[in-house]
Amino acid sequence: MSTTSQAILSQGGLFEDQDQAPAQMDFFSFAPNLTLPTFGCHQSLKAFSTIPPSLASDSPSSNLSGTLISSATTRDDITSDFIGSQLLSLHRSSANLWAWGDMGDCLASKRDIGGDLDGHHLGVSTLKMKKIKARRKVREPRFCFKTMSDVDVLDDGYKWRKYGQKVVKNTQHPRSYYRCTQDNCRVKKRVERLAEDPRMVITTYEGRHVHSPSHDMEESQAPSQLNNFFW
């Protein structure tokens, strides 16, 4: 992955589930108020963690939300300039929205308040709301983002092992399933190229890492938890 051209780049957005990722980039402002946990998975997302610790803390009650535009595929690409210029629309959220069900409730109540009947701009149909409710069980926190990239699997500093691949209906690109290789870490991610626009890759993370990125161990010797707050 650290091959020749890293100069890929990417525009991305964050959504709490892949179903909600808009097909077109114009919809980017689509979910400015949705919250997302500070997973610290993908470098783009990690950019969130470079915001003041008060915002990036692990506390579920201080989740971040926003829309992200990034232009890097490697951690080295992330500079403070990058963060300043590429990270957009960051908000603090007071709600605890880790669980899926809660996420659904949040969306639902927002819609009620706003009286937004068509709900189209939110990209969540009433049908889907039901679906979310039905899945209320216990779901790992999950989110996805979309990037424009010619590499499928972006280097996010973690080590992944592929455990499956599937062609899903109505798509011509297979979806790949990965699991974090770290023992006891059950984080999964799936990667899929958009049918509408093959330049776009949708990456969905599920769960939270119980460790820091493995890369850091090898190269620059073990980072302190403080440094780790950056990556």
Next chain:
DNA sequence: CGTTTTTGACCGGCGC
């Protein structure tokens, strides 16, 4: 030879 990928089988949830 240990680790990762590939790929068909299998399984569970859901709609009909």
Next chain:
DNA sequence: GCGCCGGTCAAAAACG
């Protein structure tokens, strides 16, 4: 209950 579909398993192959 049955079939479809997405997600996972696991044996075999590929890789380094």
